[in-house]
Amino acid sequence: MRLIDSHCHLNYEGLVERQAEVLENARDRGVQGFLNISTRQREWDAIVGVAERESDVWASIGVHPHEADAHPDLGAAALVEAADHPRVIAIGECGLDYYYDKSDRAAQRERFEAHVEAAQQTGLPLVVHTRDSEEDTAEILTRAVREKGVRGVLHCFTGSAELARTGLDLGFYVSLSGIVTFKNAQDLQEIAKWLPADQMLVETDSPFLAPVPHRGQKCEPAFVADTAAFVAELRGEPLEELAETTTANFFKLFNKAA
Numbered sequence: 442m443r444l445i446d447s448h449c450h451l452n453y454e455g456l457v458e459r460q461a462e463v464l465e466n467a468r469d470r471g472v473q474g475f476l477n478i479s480t481r482q483r484e485w486d487a488i489v490g491v492a493e494r495e496s497d498v499w500a501s502i503g504v505h506p507h508e509a510d511a512h513p514d515l516g517a518a519a520l521v522e523a524a525d526h527p528r529v530i531a532i533g534e535c536g537l538d539y540y541y542d543k544s545d546r547a548a549q550r551e552r553f554e555a556h557v558e559a560a561q562q563t564g565l566p567l568v569v570h571t572r573d574s575e576e577d578t579a580e581i582l583t584r585a586v587r588e589k590g591v592r593g594v595l596h597c598f599t600g601s602a603e604l605a606r607t608g609l610d611l612g613f614y615v616s617l618s619g620i621v622t623f624k625n626a627q628d629l630q631e632i633a634k635w636l637p638a639d640q641m642l643v644e645t646d647s648p649f650l651a652p653v654p655h656r657g658q659k660c661e662p663a664f665v666a667d668t669a670a671f672v673a674e675l676r677g678e679p680l681e682e683l684a685e686t687t688t689a690n691f692f693k694l695f696n697k698a699a
């Protein structure tokens with residue numbers, strides 16, 4: 442079985458101290474690729490460093506919406522320059538988070554637009570984080586796709602069926618994290634049942650959001666296998682098939698890794 446963790450934070454506290462072990466645990470469960478996601482400019486070098494050392498790890502370059510206020514001068518140029526590296530295959534994570542509102546909303550939108558611009562200039566797909574900001578996310582992504590030909594994924598999807606459809610119609614992928622395994626995630630489980638197989642990815646978003654049966658533990662990339670098994674069961678599909686499809690989807694979207 443061949444799985445990919447399409448979104449993890451290997452340099453975050455909780456994983457960074459035992460990175461080698463965490464990668465081995467995942468490989469033992471069939472995880473053959475990891476997209477190590479950046480959230481702040483000061484960590485870009487370390488994120489790319491892991492991808493330089495490990496042949497099955499790739500990197501993204503971006504700034505999380507929580508960090509928008511802390512990066513007042515971030516424009517497309519800095520993103521494009523940092524992304525000009527053979528192991529960088531994506532722009533993000535970026536987007537809007539009006540649930541936590543950790544940064545000013547206008548600043549979040551401005552930084553998101555800079556990432557859209559960088560995605561257009563580099564041809565790399567966008568890794569989009571969106572929470573309680575569906576209208577603005579849909580508006581920005583619609584323009585990004587129609588006017589700039591940008592591609593990407595709605596990561597750790599927890600939105601409405603309407604937002605999922607909007608994203609899918611725009612050609613975006615939808616990525617499921619451990620949240621889908623939670624008891625109170627019925628709405629998301631319904632969406633997971635009908636997501637088109639060719640636009641679906643799986644991820645951990647580790648060290649956060651450990652799936653069932655690991656609730657309460659530090660999440661790590663190995664657990665993407667539990668999320669994949671849960672989703673396969675939900676969809677009435679063999680796990681092998683879901684693993685193959687989501688892995689093929691990963692390389693189709695992040696084609697610089699292929």
Ligand SMILES: [Zn+2]
Pocket residue numbers: 534570571596597
């Ligand atoms: Zn996120």
Ligand SMILES: [Zn+2]
Pocket residue numbers: 448450478534646
């Ligand atoms: Zn993340």
